[in-house]
Amino acid sequence: MTKVLAPKYNPKEVEDGHYSFWEERKYFHSEPDSSRKSFTIVIPPPNITGVLHMGHALNTIIQDVLIRWRRMEGNNTLWMPGTDHAGIATQNVVEKSLIQNGLKREEMGRKRFLDAVWQWRDEYGSTIIKQLKKLGSSCDWERERFTMDEGLSAAVREAFVRLWEKGLIYRGKYIINWCPRCQTALSDDEVDHETHDGHLWYIKYPFRDEPHLSMTVATTRPETMLGDVAVAVNPEDERYKEFVGETLVLPVVGREIPVIADAMVDKAFGTGSVKVTPAHDPNDFEISLNHGLEPVVVMEGDATMSKDAGEYAGMDRYECREALVEELRHRGSIAKIEPHTHSVGHCYRCRTVIEPRLSDQWFVKMKPLAETAIKATHEGLVTFHPARWTKVYLDWLENVRDWCISRQIWWGHQIPAWHCKDCEEVNVARTTPTTCSKCQGANLEQDPDVLDTWFSSALWPFSTLGWPEDTEELKNYYPTNVLVTDRGIIYFWVARMVMMGLEMLGSVPFHKVYIHGTILDELGRKMSKSMGNGIDPLDMTERYGVDAVRMSLLLLTTEGQDIKLSESKFEMGRNFTNKVWNATRFILMNLEGQTPPPLSATKDAALSFEDKWILSRLNLAIGTTTAELERFRFNDALRTIYEFFWHEFCDWYLEIIKPRLYEPVNEEDKAVARSVLVHVLQHTMKLLHPFAPFLTEEIWQTLRENFRENGLLEEGVIIASWPVAERRDRDIEKTMELLQEIVRSLRNIRRNLDIPDKQPLSAIISAHAKTAVQLLEQHSGFLKQMAIVEDLDIGHDLSKPRSSASAVVGSLQVFVPLSGVIDIDVEKQRQQKRITELDSYLEKVRKKLSNKNFVEKARADVVENERSRETELSEQISKLRQILTDLEK
RNA sequence: GGGCGCUUGGCUCAGUGGCUAGAGCACUUGCUUCACACGCAAGGGGUCGGUGGUUCGAGUCCACCAGCGCCCACCA
Numbered sequence: 001m002t003k004v005l006a007p008k009y010n011p012k013e014v015e016d017g018h019y020s021f022w023e024e025r026k027y028f029h030s031e032p033d034s035s036r037k038s039f040t041i042v043i044p045p046p047n048i049t050g051v052l053h054m055g056h057a058l059n060t061i062i063q064d065v066l067i068r069w070r071r072m073e074g075n076n077t078l079w080m081p082g083t084d085h086a087g088i089a090t091q092n093v094v095e096k097s098l099i100q101n102g103l104k105r106e107e108m109g110r111k112r113f114l115d116a117v118w119q120w121r122d123e124y125g126s127t128i129i130k131q132l133k134k135l136g137s138s139c140d141w142e143r144e145r146f147t148m149d150e151g152l153s154a155a156v157r158e159a160f161v162r163l164w165e166k167g168l169i170y171r172g173k174y175i176i177n178w179c180p181r182c183q184t185a186l187s188d189d190e191v192d193h194e195t196h197d198g199h200l201w202y203i204k205y206p207f208r209d210e211p212h213l214s215m216t217v218a219t220t221r222p223e224t225m226l227g228d229v230a231v232a233v234n235p236e237d238e239r240y241k242e243f244v245g246e247t248l249v250l251p252v253v254g255r256e257i258p259v260i261a262d263a264m265v266d267k268a269f270g271t272g273s274v275k276v277t278p279a280h281d282p283n284d285f286e287i288s289l290n291h292g293l294e295p296v297v298v299m300e301g302d303a304t305m306s307k308d309a310g311e312y313a314g315m316d317r318y319e320c321r322e323a324l325v326e327e328l329r330h331r332g333s334i335a336k337i338e339p340h341t342h343s344v345g346h347c348y349r350c351r352t353v354i355e356p357r358l359s360d361q362w363f364v365k366m367k368p369l370a371e372t373a374i375k376a377t378h379e380g381l382v383t384f385h386p387a388r389w390t391k392v393y394l395d396w397l398e399n400v401r402d403w404c405i406s407r408q409i410w411w412g413h414q415i416p417a418w419h420c421k422d423c424e425e426v427n428v429a430r431t432t433p434t435t436c437s438k439c440q441g442a443n444l445e446q447d448p449d450v451l452d453t454w455f456s457s458a459l460w461p462f463s464t465l466g467w468p469e470d471t472e473e474l475k476n477y478y479p480t481n482v483l484v485t486d487r488g489i490i491y492f493w494v495a496r497m498v499m500m501g502l503e504m505l506g507s508v509p510f511h512k513v514y515i516h517g518t519i520l521d522e523l524g525r526k527m528s529k530s531m532g533n534g535i536d537p538l539d540m541t542e543r544y545g546v547d548a549v550r551m552s553l554l555l556l557t558t559e560g561q562d563i564k565l566s567e568s569k570f571e572m573g574r575n576f577t578n579k580v581w582n583a584t585r586f587i588l589m590n591l592e593g594q595t596p597p598p599l600s601a602t603k604d605a606a607l608s609f610e611d612k613w614i615l616s617r618l619n620l621a622i623g624t625t626t627a628e629l630e631r632f633r634f635n636d637a638l639r640t641i642y643e644f645f646w647h648e649f650c651d652w653y654l655e656i657i658k659p660r661l662y663e664p665v666n667e668e669d670k671a672v673a674r675s676v677l678v679h680v681l682q683h684t685m686k687l688l689h690p691f692a693p694f695l696t697e698e699i700w701q702t703l704r705e706n707f708r709e710n711g712l713l714e715e716g717v718i719i720a721s722w723p724v725a726e727r728r729d730r731d732i733e734k735t736m737e738l739l740q741e742i743v744r745s746l747r748n749i750r751r752n753l754d755i756p757d758k759q760p761l762s763a764i765i766s767a768h769a770k771t772a773v774q775l776l777e778q779h780s781g782f783l784k785q786m787a788i789v790e791d792l793d794i795g796h797d798l799s800k801p802r803s804s805a806s807a808v809v810g811s812l813q814v815f816v817p818l819s820g821v822i823d824i825d826v827e828k829q830r831q832q833k834r835i836t837e838l839d840s841y842l843e844k845v846r847k848k849l850s851n852k853n854f855v856e857k858a859r860a861d862v863v864e865n866e867r868s869r870e871t872e873l874s875e876q877i878s879k880l881r882q883i884l885t886d887l888e889k
Numbered sequence: 890g891g892g893c894g895c896u897u898g899g900c901u902c903a904g905u906g907g908c909u910a911g912a913g914c915a916c917u918u919g920c921u922u923c924a925c926a927c928g929c930a931a932g933g934g935g936u937c938g939g940u941g942g943u944u945c946g947a948g949u950c951c952a953c954c955a956g957c958g959c960c961c962a963c964c965a
Contacts, residue, residue, distance in 0.1 A: 007925070127926055193962085200965085219965060232965095266965080274965045342964055358962095388893065392960075395892075399961090429963090487960080524958070549928095556902075557911080561894085562958085564901065572913055575927045586924035589959090637901075639912075654924080662923095744931085750919095751931040757920055758897050841909050853945035862946090869909090 005588060005702070009581035011545025014698045018146040019133060022697075027718055030078040032476035035866045037074035041067055041478040042461045042510075044493070045133075045141060045147065047086035047127035050091045052517040054527060054553075055486060055567060056128070057135060057537035062516055062557065062634065064137050064486045068690035070723040071138070071631055078477050080464050081132070081139035083125060087150040087412040087453040088182050088349045091522045094120045094411070099371045110410050110448075119409050131538060131824035136546055136693050138369055145464045147456040148413070155463035156413045157430050158457050159504055164417075168365045169405075170502075171417075171426065176281040176404050178357035179347035184360050184408040187452060188401055189491050191345040199327065200270065200340035204333050206249040207229060209254055212566050215240070215248060215259065215333045218270025219282075219436055220342055222328070223321040226309045227298040230276040232287055233263035237272050249332040252324065253310065264289050279358045295358055301408075303355055317355070342487055362406040362415060362449065368395040369499040381508045382498055385632050386560040389490060389515050396491045406451045412450030420446050458496035461509035469528075474505075483510040487590045514632050517562040538721055540570050547692035548573035554640070554691055576642055577695050578687070583650050584699050584809075587677045588706065590661045595707045596674035604669065609779065610661075611676045614653040616728040617644060623725035625687050641687050649680060650742070656782060658728055689719045739779055742814060745807035746787035749816050753823070759792035764815040766798035770814065805884045806817070806831070808876045828887050835880045842873040852885060 009593045014357050022028060030038075046056060063079060098787030105623050107114050132139070139859040146150060152477075161168040162186050177186040187570050193307045204214040215231055215687045226248055233240035244261045257276075264287055265274050278288030278295035288295060298309040305312045312320045328334050339423060345354035374397050376382060377390065384390045418427040419441040420436035427433050461480050479501070485494065492514055501509035527534040540549045589677050607615075618764035621644035657673045664670035682703070689696040700719050746763060755761065765783075767773045775795045776783070782836070784792050790851040800806060801817040805827050808814070845866055848854050855863055 005924090008927075217965080221965085224965095264963085270965065277965090280965075281963085284964075286963085323918075340964085343962085392893075395961075491961095518959085520958095558903070561902085566901085568914070569901080571927070575913095575925095578925065579925045582925035582928085584924085589924070639903080643912090650924090651929085655929095748929060754919085757930070758922075837909085844909085848946075851945060855945080857945040863907075873909095 001371070002150060003582065005585040007577050007585070009545070009695065010575070012542075012693060014845060015134075015546055016278065017134075017692050018697045018701075019136065021137065022114060022718070023141070028140050029078055029142055029858065030477075032138050032472035033076045033172070034779055036076040038065070038072040038078065038476050040078045040080065040477040041482055041484065042080040042464060043082065044483075044485050044489070045082045045084040045145075045460060046128045047089055048083045048121050048128070048146075049086055049089050050083075050128045051539055052131035052135075052797060053130055053538050054535055055130070057485060057549070058516060058519055058553050058557065058563070060132055060135050060137050061553055064550075064631075064693075065554065065634065065690040066484070067138055068101070068693060071721065072109050072686065072689065072720060074721070078143075079137070079141055080145070080477075080480075080728050081129070081137070081141060083129065083147070083316055083461075084453060084457060085121075085412065086105070087407060088184065089449060090117060090121070091409045091411040092182065092349060097551070105410070111411055119521070134538060134541060134546065138693075145463070147453070147463075151466065152432075152456060152459070152463045152707065153413055155459050155467055156451065157416045158468040158502065159459055159864050160416055160451070160810070161428055161457075162504065163364060168368065169362060169428075170365060171362050172846060173359065173360050173795060174363070174404075175285045175356050176361050177345060178301065178355045178359070179350065180301065180350040180351055180355050180411065181350050182347060183301055183658070184592065185357075185359065185404050185406060186347060187404045187454075188352065190348045190452075192344040192348050193345055195341060196344045198340050198342055198344075198348070200338045201328075202335035202337070203328060204335050205250060205257075205275075207243075208247040211249070214443065215243065215273050216271045217273050217275040218440065219275055220340060222325055223279045223305070223312075223317055223597055224280045225250065226305070226312065226324070226514070227277045227279050227296040228253075228255075228257055228275045229278060229288065229293045230257050230260045230291065232260050232262045232265050232272055232276050233273045234265040234267045234746050235263060236486035237265075237267045240273060251331060252327055254798055259523065260291050262289075262290060275644060280356055282356055285358065285654055297358060298356075299355065299358070347361065361404050362417075362447075362451075364498075365401040366400040366402050369503055370400045370495075372502045373397055373495065374504055375500045376498065376508050376808055381511065381536075383512055385512060385514045387562075389487065389513070392487075393490050393495055400495075403452075405455050406447075406449040407452055408449055410450065412453060413456060415447040415449050415451060417447040421445060426604045429857070430676055436524075442557070454496060456491050456537050457493055457825060458500040461497055461501060462505055467504065471620065472865070477677070478509070479507050479511045482512045482514055484514045484516065487515050488518075490515070496571065505881070515560055518559055520564050522564060522566040524562075527565075528543060533563060535567060537542050544570040544574040545694075547695045551576055551638060551691050553703065554634045556639050559632060560668045567642055577692060579646055580684075580692075580695060580699070583645070583654065584681060586654060586703070587681055588702070590677070591674055591777060593672070593706065596671050596678055599675045599679040602672055602675050606672050606674070608669070609735070610653060610670070611730065612729055612732050613673065614649060614676065615726075616730075616733055618683055618727050619725045620644075622683065622687060622723045626722070626725070629690075638691050641691070643683060643687075645684050646852070649684070652736075652786075654682070656786065657784065661684050679698060683723045686719055735779070739782055741781055741809045742812070743786045745809050745814050746783075746816065749805045749807060749814075750787075752826060753816075753818070760788050761816055762791040762800055763789045764786070764793045764795075764801065764804075764817065766800075766813040768797055772797065776812075779831060797874070801887060808834075808879045808883075811872065811875065812880055822885055827885060831880055831884045831887070833882070835877060838873055838877050838880070842870065842877065845870045845873060875881075 005155060008488060043063065067077055099117060133854045160169065177188065177191045179186055198220050200218050200220055202216050202218050203222065203225065204216050205215040206855060216230055231248055233244065241260045246259045247256050248259060250257055264283060274285050276284045278285045278293060279297040280299060296308055298306050299317060300306050300614060304319045305315045307313045312324065315323065346352065347354060374394060377394060392734055418433055420427065420441055422441035423436060423439040425438035427435050427437050427444065433444060436444060443656040450787065462474060462478055465471060465478055467474060497509045501507060519527060537549060552570045554719055555572060556569065621640050624640045625637045628640060659674040660670055685699055687695040696719060765776055767776060773796050780792050780794060783789060800815050804815045804817040806813060806815045848866055
């Protein structure tokens with residue numbers, strides 16, 4: 001008994017069921033298997049604090065398409081999932097929630113706080129994973145990893161120790177980026193620069209020996225003058241040469257500071273003389289090293305002024321700025337204040353203005369690592385898609401600075417270094433040491449800092465596969481094939497993975513990097529929580545269905561271009577899911593519960609014209625879809641299927657075969673049509689499966705339920721094989737094009753002359769060539785049916801009946817005699833318009849052909865093509881002119 | 890300051906130097922036709938930001954310009 005489908009596709013009814021079905025069948029699971037080609041993607045691990053947004057959705061859907069497609073192709077496919085502990089972000093979130101319960105991190109202590117974070121993680125950390133599943137992600141969930149789980153933590157330690165042993169990790173006192181709110185160091189990449197409208201304060205520093213004279217320095221941060229230890233000028237600067245070596249007195253503070261010469265000073269900026277604040281500015285720190293100056297720290301970690309700030313101690317940095325400027329103004333020390341636009345660093349996690357701070361930190365020496373990565377990239381071992389990102393990535397590697405990896409937070413991988421309290425030796429070890437390697441003392445204390453989250457992320461492609469153990473997984477799945485991500489983390493993540501992969505395993509972690517576009521709102525702005533301009537992907541899946549969301553996004557995904565998204569875009573996908581659903585419904589209804597023989601059992605001779613045509617087009621669609629997927633052209637791949645299914649299969653094939661189904665000339669012909677229907681449906685469902693897994697699975701299973709016994713579903717119960725393109729028949733495709741054109745021209749006449757859709761026409765088609773007459777006669781049934789023509793007269797050089805509408809199709813003429821009233825003016829207008837149109841084409845063609853250079857230099861086939869176009873166009877025009885003349889009689 | 894991307898019909902976007910520049914949405918007209926009004930059929934609408942160049946031929950390559958956007962930079 002045939003299952004009757006509802007007239008509308010209802011995604012909600014089927015989605016959950018199919019997902020758990022796939023999981024139960026272990027459809028997503030992969031085991032190492034050296035006999036098969038593997039295809040691996042590691043997911044960009046979302047933060048455990050994350051909530052799914054459109055960016056994740058797009059990223060995930062793209063990976064799922066690639067994975068499902070390659071799986072269907074027969075690869076041993078692994079999509080490795082997991083989450084990232086996201087050090088600072090998570091610590092911030094948990095701290096906030098604890099504060100609501102009156103709990104402060106500092107009061108709780110490290111151990112209790114970390115317990116609370118783990119608890120939070122167990123409770124909320126898998127939210128995003130559930131959301132990824134909702135989208136249909138076919139990850140191997142049995143292998144899910146977390147950057148802080150045991151195995152990955154071991155990998156982090158191993159990597160750290162190896163780098164330390166090679167001298168690629170060092171510790172020291174430097175100026176780093178400090179977030180006063182998160183109270184931790186950040187790497188250069190974790191600082192977002194924004195342009196601010198600020199001021200440039202010009203402050204006069206008097207000479208000690210001649211207090212009525214002074215040097216003027218310009219600064220954007222007057223409060224840091226409390227920590228000034230010198231004034232520097234360029235050694236080449238004639239204006240100041242004579243002052244080098246003199247002593248100035250720092251206003252308000254009263255400290256005596258020297259005038260020094262340093263090439264780092266830009267003569268052209270400000271006054272050409274600059275205050276030197278080593279503890280609070282990276283350049284000044286460098287200058288101080290060259291000149292042996294002792295830094296004066298005037299600010300604490302929370303951006304309040306320190307005791308060395310004298311009377312300003314305890315004030316917030318901006319409060320201090322205001323008070324100090326007021327004081328300077330009062331004393332007459334301000335020469336002038338100018339408006340000044342400059343860029344200000346902000347913490348990428350909390351937006352607080354970054355403070356350069358002098359402190360002890362751990363660093364990775366990047367140059368040697370970068371060089372290896374650059375080399376591997378030049379050798380083509382890693383390619384970017386689109387290719388332009390290669391340059392962005394290489395530029396970063398070439399100018400890379402050392403990476404500050406220590407963070408003064410608690411949530412993360414604590415640095416595997418133990419400080420000996422007796423001899424100050426730093427013991428770096430894979431396992432917790434009990435005695436100092438230098439003095440054998442047992443007074444060891446682990447470094448309190450944790451590692452930058454991106455340190456563990458950099459190991460992700462192999463730590464998730466069991467490294468540093470020598471696992472079967474590593475042998476089978478590493479290097480992975482494709483990395484799919486967004487341009488925002490090329491430096492943070494992609495480049496560092498390449499470096500670490502090469503350093504730890506000696507090979508790149510992936511061969512291709514696909515960088516997809518960013519999802520923007522309707523106005524082209526980034527979607528953000530604070531602006532409230534986001535579109536919630538889960539809300540969209542509720543309203544339109546997962547497959548509709550997937551297909552809509554993929555139809556918008558051109559190679560790497562940003563996507564301006566609005567809710568209405570999802571209608572495109574939903575409409576298509578419904579179209580597919582209804583075509584299936586139609587097919588099932590017309591199979592009447594009977595099982596057609598597989599197409600392979602049907603003789604070619606039994607196939608009719610339209611059968612051969614649709615099969616030829618199917619083969620084209622299969623080939624094109626596959627080729628476009630290879631190139632990461634998701635929109636073109638899906639558009640191919642969309643076009644084929646909707647505008648060829650539904651619009652033409654389903655329509656033309658209706659009589660064969662409803663009033664068949666014989667049962668065999670009906671059975672053949674049914675076989676073709678099922679064949680095309682099955683193959684399109686396969687092609688569509690990576691894009692719309694739920695819909696296609698539902699249809700597949702419905703077919704199976706109905707035809708359990710017939711061998712139509714050769715792969716069993718899950719869509720599991722990718723179709724292979726077979727031969728096309730171009731002659732048939734060409735004939736079809738002609739027939740379609742004739743049908744369209746007849747429909748056009750009908751509409752233009754206001755003939756009701758159902759009223760049958762009489763039509764005459766005149767051809768000059770005998771072969772054309774023959775061909776058309778063969779297909780007269782097709783024409784009659786599709787254009788609703790009752791009497792069709794096809795013949796050699798037939799003449800136009802007196803009162804009739806006409807059209808020229810290729811070398812043919814189509815006439816529709818109209819016994820009743822025919823509006824001559826409408827018909828004349830129609831013909832005139834067409835003549836004008838063709839005339840302009842003809843003009844272009846003639847222009848080309850009259851160009852001697854074109855005829856001589858252009859490819860022969862191009863010239864030949866233009867020649868035949870000229871002939872055809874002029875013939876068409878003259879026929880149309882004749883028609884027009886007749887009308888005027 | 891440097892780099893990159895974008896500018897094609899009303900809107901959102903495709904478009905591998907040469908098929909009459911396409912699609913979805915919107916629009917117009919006609920259809921409650923027994924798969925689908927989340928539909929069917931027929932249409933209207935752009936000369937591809939500007940200028941110059943390369944070429945037999947440019948939306949497609951090059952240069953410059955303009956507007957929009959993104960990224961990078963030790964702009965005291």
